Amino acid sequence: MNKITLGIRKGDTVKVLAGKDKSKTGKVLEVLPTARRVVVEGLNIRTRFSRPKKQGEKGQKMELPGAMDISKLMLICPSCGKPTRIGHELHATGNLRKCKKCGKTI
Numbered sequence: 001m002n003k004i005t006l007g008i009r010k011g012d013t014v015k016v017l018a019g020k021d022k023s024k025t026g027k028v029l030e031v032l033p034t035a036r037r038v039v040v041e042g043l044n045i046r047t048r049f050s051r052p053k054k055q056g057e058k059g060q061k062m063e064l065p066g067a068m069d070i071s072k073l074m075l076i077c078p079s080c081g082k083p084t085r086i087g088h089e090l091h092a093t094g095n096l097r098k099c100k101k102c103g104k105t106i
Contacts, residue, residue, distance in 0.1 A: 004033040004034060004036075005033075006031060006033055006036065006038075006070055007075065007086040007088075007097065008028060008031065008038060008070060008073060008075055008086075009028065009031060010028050010029070010030065010031055011027065011028060012027070012028045012075055012076075012106075013025060013026070013027055013028075013075075013076045013078070014026065014027075014028060014038070014040060014073040014074060014075055014076060015073065015074050015076055015083045016040070016043060016068070016072055016073060017072050017073065017074055018072045019044075019068070019072055020044075021043045021044060024042075024043055025076060026040040026041045026042050026043045027040070027041045028040055028041075029041050029065065030067075032067060035067070036069060036070050036071075037067035037068060037069055037070065038067065038068060038069075038070050038073060039065050039066070039067050039068075040065060040068065040073070041065060042065065043065060043068070044065055044066045044067070044068045045063050045064070045065060045066070046063070046064055046065070046066040047061060047062070047063055048061075048062045048063075048064055049061055049062070050062060075106070077099040077101060077102060077104070077106060078106065079099065079102055079104045079106075080099060080101055080102040080104070082101050082102075084099045084100050084101045084102075085100040086098070086099075086100070086106070087099070087100050089105070
């Protein structure tokens, strides 16, 4: 089975390019590579309702971030602070991600 690489990893800061949260930025919480989707902190908020567990307890309305397609996101380079595409460089230590704007490794 082949390993799927998306270029965006957990902990990266990304900018949303399309949709209701366009031009907002957030931190990546979870990456779902087989579905090509990413969960971003504070973006694409979905409402979930939980039922009461015990007698007399109230149900809750929870707002959780939902997964969004990776094509709607662009990585923000930590060194130059601009939204950028990701380049890959084969190095002795492994495959490194590179910023296409400033050229520094991410």
